[in-house]
Amino acid sequence: MQQKKGKFVPGGFALRIGRSRAGLGLFAKEPIKKGACIIEYVGRELSEAETYTSRSKYLFEVSKTKTIDGSVRSNIARYINHACKPNCEIEIRKSRVFVMAKRNIKAGEELHYDYDTEYFDEHIKPLGCRCIGCKPASEEKTARRVLAVDTESLPRGTKEKSAVALVR
Numbered sequence: 001m002q003q004k005k006g007k008f009v010p011g012g013f014a015l016r017i018g019r020s021r022a023g024l025g026l027f028a029k030e031p032i033k034k035g036a037c038i039i040e041y042v043g044r045e046l047s048e049a050e051t052y053t054s055r056s057k058y059l060f061e062v063s064k065t066k067t068i069d070g071s072v073r074s075n076i077a078r079y080i081n082h083a084c085k086p087n088c089e090i091e092i093r094k095s096r097v098f099v100m101a102k103r104n105i106k107a108g109e110e111l112h113y114d115y116d117t118e119y120f121d122e123h124i125k126p127l128g129c130r131c132i133g134c135k136p137a138s139e140e141k142t143a144r145r146v147l148a149v150d151t152e153s154l155p156r157g158t159k160e161k162s163a164v165a166l167v168r
Helices: 048-053 117-124 137-152 160-167
Strands: 015-020 023-028 037-041 044-046 059-063 066-069 088-093 096-101
Touching: 044 048, 059 096
Parallel strands: none
Antiparallel strands: 015 023, 037 096, 044 066, 059 066, 088 096
16 A cells, blocks of 8 residues: 655555464565554553553553553554564654554564563563564474474373373
8 A cells, every 4th residue: 555645654554463473463464665654553541550550461651651551452553573673663753652664574474573671571581582583483393393202202091182281
């Protein structure tokens, strides 16, 4: 789709939500040029008290005094996952959050940006980063093959599904 004028106007790109390495992700359905404004991260602005008591996974700190809760269903930007080597970056303009293409993005490619240190250390690092830069697909396939080999060594009568769950 044709990009609208202005750096901070989302280009109306065709995007889709789909299965990703980290759960659900947001994917480009068409090529996106470097520097394009892809989408705006939107949601309800929280009070300071709400910011500290909210259990939402989609909080975005815009400034020291403004936090957006992006959990509203209309905010499909909430499906953009973290990557250590992202193809997008965040730009904040007039207290609004825009996702910009850091490089040319191909149709079918998942959109990612770096969630920054605090969120990464609290939520991603303890479970292990699943981005393509940290865990290439070849390593993931190798791990699955190893799981299959390990399940064969389990005692007879163990159901395969249970065995896989035990090994994981």
